[in-house]
Amino acid sequence: MILRGATLIDGSGAPALRDRAVVVDERRIAAIVPDRGPHDEVVLDLGGLTLLPGLINCHVHLCLSGEADPSRTLTDETYAATVVSAVVRARRTVEAGVTTVRDLGGREYAELAVRDAVRAGVIPGPRVLCAGRAVCITGGHGWRLLGRQADGADDLRRAVREQLRAGADVIKLVATGGVMTPGVDPRAAQLTLDELRAGVDEAHRARRRAAAHAMAEEGIAWCLDAGIDTIEHGVFLTEALATRMATQGTALVPTLVAPHAIVEGGLAAGIPEFAVKKSLALRERHLEAFRLALRAGVAIAAGTDAGTPLNLHGSIVPELALMVGAGMDPLHALRSATSAAARVLGIETETGSVAPGLAADLIAVEGDPASDVKALDAVRLVIADGRTVLNRL
Ligand SMILES: [Zn+2]
Numbered sequence: 001m002i003l004r005g006a007t008l009i010d011g012s013g014a015p016a017l018r019d020r021a022v023v024v025d026e027r028r029i030a031a032i033v034p035d036r037g038p039h040d041e042v043v044l045d046l047g048g049l050t051l052l053p054g055l056i057n058c059h060v061h062l063c064l065s066g067e068a069d070p071s072r073t074l075t076d077e078t079y080a081a082t083v084v085s086a087v088v089r090a091r092r093t094v095e096a097g098v099t100t101v102r103d104l105g106g107r108e109y110a111e112l113a114v115r116d117a118v119r120a121g122v123i124p125g126p127r128v129l130c131a132g133r134a135v136c137i138t139g140g141h142g143w144r145l146l147g148r149q150a151d152g153a154d155d156l157r158r159a160v161r162e163q164l165r166a167g168a169d170v171i172k173l174v175a176t177g178g179v180m181t182p183g184v185d186p187r188a189a190q191l192t193l194d195e196l197r198a199g200v201d202e203a204h205r206a207r208r209r210a211a212a213h214a215m216a217e218e219g220i221a222w223c224l225d226a227g228i229d230t231i232e233h234g235v236f237l238t239e240a241l242a243t244r245m246a247t248q249g250t251a252l253v254p255t256l257v258a259p260h261a262i263v264e265g266g267l268a269a270g271i272p273e274f275a276v277k278k279s280l281a282l283r284e285r286h287l288e289a290f291r292l293a294l295r296a297g298v299a300i301a302a303g304t305d306a307g308t309p310l311n312l313h314g315s316i317v318p319e320l321a322l323m324v325g326a327g328m329d330p331l332h333a334l335r336s337a338t339s340a341a342a343r344v345l346g347i348e349t350e351t352g353s354v355a356p357g358l359a360a361d362l363i364a365v366e367g368d369p370a371s372d373v374k375a376l377d378a379v380r381l382v383i384a385d386g387r388t389v390l391n392r393l
Pocket of ligand 1: 059104
């Protein structure tokens, strides 16, 4: 199949290219060639559209609903209902042009079954990298819904090994308090340095990356001491910590839209009061942390934390728009959801840009997302891993 007629943004940060056609062979990008006809293969004419790599969302929870009180939904619904919903959310996600997601905490490994079913071509969805259960301290952030509680270095190792046994692609450690668990403080560290070291060591020995939910300053510092790969949220990041992240090559996945959606919806939308209060208290600091990271040259990868209150599965544009609003250049924001995200997840030889040999993860949108990221919501074509999942040409 040949995709022609579009302006090509290859995801690398290179200027947009005209007069290029992308040749897809089976599930891979075979070549990028001069756009001169006639072609002797099936041609999709993308006249006037912009062609880009499929987008990457580095932080989602396929098992969480994104309703006003997702915790309640999850505890009220049966496991079977969660599975059905996760399948629907996967389809909605890929139809929005997001062809890869990293799931950082699910329910009884349902999200791993979704991953495998997508991979096998049974259901439409994005490529899913899964963490399984998030490893937290007893009573720590996430313990009620997504967590595997573990205390002490030995138990950390066992908890990580359990996720690996279940088939996890990445390990999620909960380093600090967070918003969605009542009674825990986002400014408080939770896993100790010793525990973080054990968890990261187990992940790395198994050749997996380790992501940490980390809001509190002390917890972020310990994560960096332990050699974590990504800091999720990073709310109380300081200039010194941002510099360390840039030097060590630790990436930030800010998820600005998560507290934003909670504050915007508020109590009126039915969001639990504890979540609204905590989000109000940290939203500005969160934006400041993002700016600090941006200034320090930290690798930033886009993630929405989809599934948290009023933070729906699908488009990643609300997050990109907030990043641009906080000072990021639109092209940089695009990279954070394509090539930079792929590098952060360690899948840059598989996806994240339009280049020969990579998976055919391609989207075509109206307008110019390099000057306005909102153009990414006008999706007309989505090819995920070589399969056409949406065609509105
Ligand atoms: Zn999350």
